[in-house]
Amino acid sequence: MGKILDVIIVGAGTAGLSALREVKKQTDQFVIINDGPWGTTCARVGCMPSKLLIEAANAFHHRNTFAEFGINGADSLTIDIPKVLRRVRKLRDDFVSSTITTTTELGKKAISGRARLIAPDTIEINGEKLRAHKIILATGTHPIIPEPWRKLGKRLLTTDTLFEQKKLPARIGVIGMGPIGVEMAQALSRLGIQVSAFGSRNTIAGISDPEINETAIQLLQKELPIYLGSRADVVTDHKKIQITAGKSAIEVDSILVALGRQPNIDQLGLETLGITLNDKGMPSFNSNTLQIEDLPIFLAGDVNGEKAILHEAADEGFIAGYNATRSENFCFKRRTPLGIIFCDPNIAIVGQRYQELSKQKNKFVIGKVNFANQGRARASLNNKGLLHVYANAKNGTLLGAEMCAPAGEHMAHLLALAIDRKLTVHQLLHMPFYHPVLEEGLRTALRSITAQLPVGRVPDLTLCSTLNTNAID
Amino acid sequence: MGKILDVIIVGAGTAGLSALREVKKQTDQFVIINDGPWGTTCARVGCMPSKLLIEAANAFHHRNTFAEFGINGADSLTIDIPKVLRRVRKLRDDFVSSTITTTTELGKKAISGRARLIAPDTIEINGEKLRAHKIILATGTHPIIPEPWRKLGKRLLTTDTLFEQKKLPARIGVIGMGPIGVEMAQALSRLGIQVSAFGSRNTIAGISDPEINETAIQLLQKELPIYLGSRADVVTDHKKIQITAGKSAIEVDSILVALGRQPNIDQLGLETLGITLNDKGMPSFNSNTLQIEDLPIFLAGDVNGEKAILHEAADEGFIAGYNATRSENFCFKRRTPLGIIFCDPNIAIVGQRYQELSKQKNKFVIGKVNFANQGRARASLNNKGLLHVYANAKNGTLLGAEMCAPAGEHMAHLLALAIDRKLTVHQLLHMPFYHPVLEEGLRTALRSITAQLPVGRVPDLTLCSTLNTNAID
Secondary structure, eight states: OOOEEEEEEEOOSHHHHHHHHHHHHHOSOEEEEEOSSOSOHHHHHSHHHHHHHHHHHHHHHGGGGHHHHTEEOGGGOEEOHHHHHHHHHHHHHHHHHHHHHHHHTTGGGEEESOEEEEETTEEEETTEEEEEEEEEEOOOEEEOOOGGGGGGGGGEEOHHHHTTOSSOOSEEEEEOOSHHHHHHHHHHHHTTOEEEEEESSSOOTTOOOHHHHHHHHHHHHTTSOEEESSOOEEEEOSSOEEEEETTEEEEESEEEEOSOEEEOOTTSOGGGGOSOOOTTSOOOBOTTTOBBTTSSEEEOSGGGSSOOOHHHHHHHHHHHHHHHTSSSOOOBOOOOOEEEEOSSSEEEEEESOHHHHHHSSSOEEEEEEEGGGOHHHHHTTOOOOEEEEEEETTTOBEEEEEEEETTHHHHHHHHHHHHHTTOBHHHHHTSOOOTTOTHHHHHHHHHHHHTTSTTOOOOSSOBTTOSOGGGOO | OOOOEEEEEEOOSHHHHHHHHHHHHHOSOEEEEEOSSOSOHHHHHSHHHHHHHHHHHHHHHGGGGHHHHTEEOGGGOEEOHHHHHHHHHHHHHHHHHHHHHHHHTTGGGEEESOEEEEETTEEEETTEEEEEEEEEEOOOEEEOOOGGGGGGGGGEEOHHHHTTOSSOOSEEEEEOOSHHHHHHHHHHHHTTOEEEEEESSSOOTTOOOHHHHHHHHHHHHTTSOEEESSOOEEEEOSSOEEEEETTEEEEESEEEEOSOEEEOOTTSOGGGGOSOOOTTSOOOBOTTTOBBTTSSEEEOSGGGSSOOOHHHHHHHHHHHHHHHTSSSOOOBOOOOOEEEEOSSSEEEEEESOHHHHHHSSSOEEEEEEEGGGOHHHHHTTOOOOEEEEEEETTTOBEEEEEEEETTHHHHHHHHHHHHHTTOBHHHHHTSOOOTTOTHHHHHHHHHHHHTTSTTOOOOSSOBTTOSOGGGOO
16 A cells, blocks of 8 residues: 555546546546446436437437428338337447546546545555545446336336347336336337336326426327336236236336436445445445545545536536545535426426425415417427416516427526526516427416516516616506 | 607517506507407417427427337328318417407507608597507518519418418428528428428528538438428429429429518608608617617617517517607617527527628537437437537637527527626536436537637536636646
8 A cells, every 4th residue: 555645536427527527637647437337327327328318219219290281101101120229229338438538548547446445545446445535436227127116127128228239128017107217208208119108196297386397298108008006016927927007007118217316326335434324234325525525535526426417527527536636625616506408398397396485484476388389389289288387476576497398408598598697587587488499388487477566567668878778668 | 630659669579568567557548459450470370380390390200210219110100281271270279369368458558550651740540540659569570572473373382371271282492591480391291291491692591610510411311302502493384383493494383482582661651750761761770779870769679670580579579669669769789699499300599600700700609419429319210410619718718609400499499698708618617417408419529618718628527616617736
């Protein structure tokens, strides 16, 4: 055991690589350790391959609009699933290789193997001990699989294995209706697979607004059967798989387990730190500094179980890397919450959720728009979905939004900026809305907020001589 | 000639109807006069039918991505142009009828006929004289057609007649490469028409940034031949039409004239007002009050020749209607400029244009992103286009943007909000950017701005205890 390093980063996923970027600015006395294949969860098995599958599925699904548009021959279109999956892997490999470049350039500073803490400043790796002033744990997560289901063998899929398939069976049961379950159930169904979907709750995709949830479920149920509100179980023999949930029993060929992900902390040695771990074996840490209690250790990215979202993992890597290379910890504000589920129409949640707001004392009002009759949406035949915007009932400050809406991913960004800047609904209505765009639907929702405020509707435009719209009339 | 009305509105298009909304709030002593078919330019012959044609064209064009996605049979798809046009008219009629509802409810207050000013407070209409305290002129525009070309008869199309066609000829020459020319040339080409496009300038669609212009032209030229930089002329006999431009001579079956639109002021009686008219017969007016000189007359919407864009026409109707029903004029600030051309990739211009900025003394920096290698764009096979964002070179305040980029219509709105709020590039980077989205491309452009600022790159995140990102490091 030689010199003491400045920083050891354990995990070379999004958070680890983001930490690495900060650490490298301050010191060359570091190593980064990775267990298993290099490349991020996002690029290897998450955001990117799932989006590649979704884009192919949506392109194929779009044929259902062709007759209405005046295009003949949609019935002749067929989907070549093996080819779809080959493209998924080909581009996935590209995305993965771009995340690997940074670490391959590091030479011996990038170590393959499973790290284990043996003291707050010491890691054991490949039989060797490494000491450092600071340690960043960014080991990520893996899919949850109920133990008894493992006997399904290759007939059990997760996002770790789905994109590796050469072909897909005729019938797939998707178990779990969180973001990943919803995205994959719809995509597989649109690719022509007979999908049955199961969720133990009555809400899907993390939506908390009852009307948005109801809309999302109704739209999805037009495409595939969804069984909600009962825990699914799997009964199997060598030939067939039956999924039971409540009174339903559905036979499938494979199951895709989408029950969430759990932190990679097995054998990480957290128990050697001399601190209290919770019932899941997790230590407590500060979300704004990412420090574990008062130890020289930081917990960054999906592993900490807080926000398993790429841009948050990148932020956490930044915070951990920033603090690990400084003598004192800086406390960083976290970004305005933004979650997007890439189903069609998109589901998105921005700022404070309906459920959070409902629990607070301050009253809020809801601006609503239904896209069924929205002009541009009708023109492009994606006129379905609902968007709710929440604002402070007194002064109209924008607080949050939930939606299942066309181009939701884009409107969610617009709302995220408005909420991040603490804008009022009047300030947001001051911007130009072009015609004909889906954002005019959002404007309808915003205007329905102003109608509920004490100040009432005021002109969008401001006077040349004053900055206060309320001064008009 | 009886009582004196409060307001006469001449023209029931977008501006006129918007004015009507304000006028109705204050008085019932008004009339609204319309010449020709009721219904707005936008709904009848503009934004809406063009978008309907574009959506069908893009849906059909999308088949070119099918093989790459893994979808077989794209070659079997055919387009049924008469059916496309029937859908355009069917939905167009719906959109028109919704704009007509307001005026049909007015009974005798809505008058059909051509109005003519005979004094600053008097209109002659259908042989009758009507007096009012205030008059709003919102008569709109009509397509410019060079007189000699009229002999082409039905073989000459404009947006007034294009959407009325039952079928389309094999070869169409689109003359004029402004926003409408570009949109229609691409859409017709994507519908399988052999389109040749002609523009007298070397820029298209109103783009002023040379690199964006070059990108847009290159992308469009992959789909159809474009002849730029020479004025097109038309030579015809009874059988064929030849378009000549510079050294090129192209034979077509019909021409679509897209040379812009001119104000409907013929026989409007502006010369009776006793004020100076410019060489185009137009009076001078105030853009912030819309009053013509010191007369009790307001000039609103496309007719005033300033900004022929729906949301601006609606704003102008509001301003004119607001001021026409008050004893003094209020001066309204106009919105952050926003122009979107719905070609694919979208062209958009936000805030101050490149050309304006280049003429100013204050230095600006350009943030750039090319979408060729952008992750999400690659996944969805729309990875082409370029986006430039302009910011103050000293403090990073966002000034404008020009782009030819996928989902440009959405990113243009995000940038319009940022510019409207006078945000700096650092403030915009404080918002969350989800992954994988096209907005991450925009973020790349924003980051390339920060790299050029005196303050340099600062973290996106802010400290808990301070609002100033610059305080970090």
